[in-house]
Amino acid sequence: MLVVMDKDATQAQIDAVVAKIEALGFVAQPIPGGQRVAIGILRNPGPLDPALFVDMPGVIQAIPVSKPYKLVGREFKREDTIISFPGLELGRGRFVVMAGPCAIESEVQALTIARLVKAAGAQFFRGGAFKPRTSPYSYQGMGKKGLEILKKVREETGLLIITEAVDHESLKLVAEVADIIQIGTRNMQNYTLLRRAGRVNKPVLLKRGMYATLEEWLMAAEYIVSEGNSQVILCERGIRSFGEHARNLLDLAIIPAVRRESHLPVVVDPSHAAGRRDLVLPLARAAVAAGCDGLLMEVHHEPEKALSDGAQSLYPEQFAQFMQELPSLRPGGWN
Ligand code: PEP
Numbered sequence: 001m002l003v004v005m006d007k008d009a010t011q012a013q014i015d016a017v018v019a020k021i022e023a024l025g026f027v028a029q030p031i032p033g034g035q036r037v038a039i040g041i042l043r044n045p046g047p048l049d050p051a052l053f054v055d056m057p058g059v060i061q062a063i064p065v066s067k068p069y070k071l072v073g074r075e076f077k078r079e080d081t082i083i084s085f086p087g088l089e090l091g092r093g094r095f096v097v098m099a100g101p102c103a104i105e106s107e108v109q110a111l112t113i114a115r116l117v118k119a120a121g122a123q124f125f126r127g128g129a130f131k132p133r134t135s136p137y138s139y140q141g142m143g144k145k146g147l148e149i150l151k152k153v154r155e156e157t158g159l160l161i162i163t164e165a166v167d168h169e170s171l172k173l174v175a176e177v178a179d180i181i182q183i184g185t186r187n188m189q190n191y192t193l194l195r196r197a198g199r200v201n202k203p204v205l206l207k208r209g210m211y212a213t214l215e216e217w218l219m220a221a222e223y224i225v226s227e228g229n230s231q232v233i234l235c236e237r238g239i240r241s242f243g244e245h246a247r248n249l250l251d252l253a254i255i256p257a258v259r260r261e262s263h264l265p266v267v268v269d270p271s272h273a274a275g276r277r278d279l280v281l282p283l284a285r286a287a288v289a290a291g292c293d294g295l296l297m298e299v300h301h302e303p304e305k306a307l308s309d310g311a312q313s314l315y316p317e318q319f320a321q322f323m324q325e326l327p328s329l330r331p332g333g334w335n
């Protein structure tokens with residue numbers, strides 16, 4: 001249930017509602033809105049009677065929430081969530097582009113690509129220091145050394161950094177360096193990792209699990225937000241399908257579906273959906289047209305030599321050309 005307070009409600013009236021929720025044995029989560037405060041009730045095992053709250057001073061409405069996800073749902077918060085970074089915003093028409101290699105391979109590689117994507121107009125540099133690979137024999141990333149390189153990339157280029165945390169240990173390290181912590185498709189249902197990410201004061205980009213329904217994805221986001229971290233960005237990256245013409249099936253319908261159900265921003269990774277370079281840009285254009293809030297793209301200056309995902313990495317010139325095209329694909333908002 002969501003208890004909506006009058007826009008002139010006093011702090012004492014808000015506190016009284018919180019105290020009543022807690023006295024009932026539930027958890028109260030005040031959500032400050034543009035106009036008024038709403039208070040979410042969590043951990044109640046079944047539906048509550050609105051009469052418990054509607055007569056309290058300062059309360060204008062008590063709305064039963066019909067969806068299993070609460071904090072990330074539109075029923076709870078109608079306005080889009082905007083995530084702020086130094087010098088830019090993400091969400092509600094504020095579009096961002098995150099680009100870089102699949103994995104950090106060396107300082108020279110990272111800096112070379114970072115300078116190229118920066119010159120093309122990207123705002124974030126992506127690159128995994130910790131890589132969750134399908135094969136234990138594949139390149140696993142540089143680990144801590146990779147994070148040091150990412151720090152240097154930020155210092156030298158001014159690009160913000162997004163990089164993946166694969167477990168509790170790497171989460172701690174990544175949180176010290178990254179501007180956005182990425183949680184990958186394989187970890188979308190790693191609930192202990194999600195809870196930990198919910199206790200970190202950094203935005204989290206949560207990739208959709210490769211078999212996840214919209215509801216499962218939003219419930220995963222709910223794990224993060226319910227621990228107190230409301231800065232979650234959803235990322236569609238393609239789901240498993242039967243076709244062999246692409247690595248995954250980019251689910252464009254999920255973009256408007258997320259918008260309908262949730263206030264969280266949604267970005268798209270066309271690279272892992274495509275699996276091959278020639279499909280990446282058509283998918284990126286389609287994702288922009290479908291209304292996503294940003295793109296996460298793999299770019300490599302020497303994709304033939306890349307230690308992971310070279311086949312789907314764009315050449316820097318292709319990326320730069322796409323960045324030129326992007327404003328015409330988005331006549332609306334721009335950072
Ligand atoms: C990545 O972004 O490098 C990655 C591993 O992606 P995903 O989790 O979508 O496979």
Ligand code: MN
Nearest residue numbers: 102298308309
């Ligand atoms: Mn990759």
